[in-house]
Amino acid sequence: MNNRISTGLMYQQSITTMLAKQAKLAHTQQQLASGQKLISAKDDPVAAGNAVGLDRTLAELERFAANASALQNRLGLQENALKLVGDAMARVHELTVQANNAALGDDSRKAISAELKSIHDGLLDLANSTDGTGRYLFGGTADGSAPFALASGGVIYSGDQTQRQVEIAPDTFVSDTLPGSEIFLRLRTGTGRIDGAAAGANTGTGLLMDLSVTDSSAYDGGQYRIRFTGPATYEVYGAGPTPISTGTYTKGQSIAFAGVQVKIDGQPNAGDEFNVGPSATRDVFATLQNLIGALETNPTTDAQRASMQNQLQAAMRDVASAQGHMIDARASGGAQLMAIDSAAELRDANSVTLKGTLSSLRDLDWAEAIGRYNLENTALQAAQSVFMQMQQLSLFKMMG
Numbered sequence: 001m002n003n004r005i006s007t008g009l010m011y012q013q014s015i016t017t018m019l020a021k022q023a024k025l026a027h028t029q030q031q032l033a034s035g036q037k038l039i040s041a042k043d044d045p046v047a048a049g050n051a052v053g054l055d056r057t058l059a060e061l062e063r064f065a066a067n068a069s070a071l072q073n074r075l076g077l078q079e080n081a082l083k084l085v086g087d088a089m090a091r092v093h094e095l096t097v098q099a100n101n102a103a104l105g106d107d108s109r110k111a112i113s114a115e116l117k118s119i120h121d122g123l124l125d126l127a128n129s130t131d132g133t134g135r136y137l138f139g140g141t142a143d144g145s146a147p148f149a150l151a152s153g154g155v156i157y158s159g160d161q162t163q164r165q166v167e168i169a170p171d172t173f174v175s176d177t178l179p180g181s182e183i184f185l186r187l188r189t190g191t192g193r194i195d196g197a198a199a200g201a202n203t204g205t206g207l208l209m210d211l212s213v214t215d216s217s218a219y220d221g222g223q224y225r226i227r228f229t230g231p232a233t234y235e236v237y238g239a240g241p242t243p244i245s246t247g248t249y250t251k252g253q254s255i256a257f258a259g260v261q262v263k264i265d266g267q268p269n270a271g272d273e274f275n276v277g278p279s280a281t282r283d284v285f286a287t288l289q290n291l292i293g294a295l296e297t298n299p300t301t302d303a304q305r306a307s308m309q310n311q312l313q314a315a316m317r318d319v320a321s322a323q324g325h326m327i328d329a330r331a332s333g334g335a336q337l338m339a340i341d342s343a344a345e346l347r348d349a350n351s352v353t354l355k356g357t358l359s360s361l362r363d364l365d366w367a368e369a370i371g372r373y374n375l376e377n378t379a380l381q382a383a384q385s386v387f388m389q390m391q392q393l394s395l396f397k398m399m400g
Contacts, residue, residue: 002218004181009097009135019155019356020300028206036043041231042384052324054354054357057354058313058351058354058355060142060170061169061347061350061351061354062093063161064167064168064169064170064343064347065168065234065344067167067168067313068166068168068169068174068340068343068347069073071111071166071168071174071176071340072139072337072340073131073132074131074135074137074176074177075176075333075337075340076337077129077131077137077176077177078129078137078138078177078178078333079330079337080332081126081129081137081138082326082330082333083321083330084122084126085123085126085325085326086268086327086330087325088119088122088123088126089279089284089319089322089323089326090323091119091315092116092119092288092291092319093319093320095112095115095321096291096312096315096319097316098112099295100114100309100312100313100316101378102309106298107301109295109296110273110295110296112295113292113295113296116288116291116292116295117292119288120285120288120292123184123284123285123288124148124150124155125236126341127147127148127180127183127184127264128146128147128148133274135161136360137177138159138177138178138179138180138183138184139158139159139179139180140159140160140161140163140164140179140180140181140397141160141162141164142158142159143159145158146158147180148184152284154285154289155184155283155286157180157181157184157185159179159180159181160179161179161181161182162179163175163176163177163178163179163182164176165348167220167296167346168339168340168343168347169343169346169350170350172339172343174334174336174339174340174343175332177333178329178332178333180302182329183325183326183329184216184283184284184285184396185281185283185284186281187282187283187284187321187322187325188279188280188281188282188317188321188325189279189280189281189282189314189317189318189321190211190279190318190321191211191212191213191279191299191317191321192279192321192324192325193278193279194211194212194219194260194277194278194279195211195276195277195278195279195280195314195317196208196211196262196274196276196277196300196314197274197275197314198272198273198274198275198306198307198310198374199274199275200307201270201273201274202268202269202272202273202303202306202307203267203269203272204228204266204268204272204303204306205266205267205302205303205305206228206265206267206268206269206272206274206306207263207264207265207266207267207306207308207309207310207313208262208263208264208274208310208313208314209264209265209313210254211251211260211261211262211263211264212260212261212313213259213260213261214256214259214260214261215259216257217301218258219255219258219259219260220258220259221278222238222239222258222259222277222278223238223275223276223277223278224236224237224238224244224257224260224275224276224277225237225273225274225276226255226262226264226273226274226275226276226334227271228249228268228269228270228271228272228273229270230270231247231249231267231268231269232248232249232250233246233247233249234246234247234248234249234254234255236257238258240248244258245257245258249264249270251265251266252265260276261272261370262276266306266367272350277306279321282318284322286304287315287318287319287322290315291311291312291315291319294308294312294315295308295312318379327382336355
């Protein structure tokens with residue numbers, strides 16, 4: 001059997017070889033032009049799949065960075081607003097101390113009352129602060145409209161009590177701004193743990209100056225009533241009808257019972273009472289309104305003046321507690337800002353690592369690619385030269 005290699009077959013094989021070499025050379029040229037070694041997924045399916053996954057992770061890190069930037073803006077604005085609120089409450093405390101001067105005249109108290117009204121309105125404006133994009137800082141997740149508004153002589157809150165959790169790095173969440181209910185509404189009265197007040201029907205000049213829990217193991221958190229049976233004697237009642245303690249009152253000295261210490265000044269009359277119990281909650285606006293109302297009573301008798309001073313003393317305790325609450329709120333926001341900074345460092349470190357890995361998968365090794373290009377170009381030229389020489393082969397030339 002004779003095997004023949006036809007001229008057509010030789011031509012076809014040469015053309016196929018040249019086309020294959022041209023395709024490889026074109027692929028290498030694409031790599032050199034783009035600087036990428038993965039022109040299509042078929043170049044390295046595994047590496048291409050890994051690269052796509054890394055691209056998604058990097059895009060996710062960019063989204064986290066955008067979340068962090070927006071959240072940092074809101075928390076920074078919250079810090080600014082709370083600082084102003086703290087300054088306002090410090091001024092309220094100064095005015096309350098000033099108003100508590102027994103020698104102060106009605107006109108002076110009215111001037112103080114007018115300034116307190118201005119501070120009240122300013123606090124309402126701060127409570128309705130926005131983040132610059134039309135969203136309200138202290139509305140919780142219902143931040144599309146102003147959360148605080150005047151109604152029936154008081155302030156109502158229309159936001160919700162939800163605090164957003166925003167992801168700013170993989171599995172790292174930071175809290176958004178505090179809801180207004182946590183900042184402006186739920187403020188503990190008195191010392192924050194215990195509170196007290198003079199009965200409204202008192203006829204003497206007794207003043208509740210201070211109170212505190214001195215023995216936590218003895219204090220049960222109950223309601224107590226100090227009732228004066230005479231100018232210098234008193235009884236202390238708990239929940240029952242029987243006194244739990246009795247004693248002799250000396251002006252300016254403290255009365256101690258059930259782990260509690262109460263300092264009363266002035267001269268109570270028989271039948272005067274002072275109530276002591278756990279702190280309740282009150283919004284900062286109501287505290288200011290109560291203070292303004294006390295200053296506008298215009299007392300004319302000693303008992304009325306004592307009643308006003310008792311209200312001022314209570315206001316000073318409430319304002320001091322509110323100041324501490326604002327400091328805690330600012331500290332909470334500061335902790336979130338620190339967490340954002342830490343998350344930024346984590347994102348940056350992860351981004352550098354991921355980009356390095358992605359570069360090793362996609363970026364071209366220029367030295368290897370240039371060497372390969374020269375080699376493939378030489379091979380193509382050799383194939384073309386062989387084809388040209390093959391074209392010149394002919395039996396007629398041999399016969400000649």
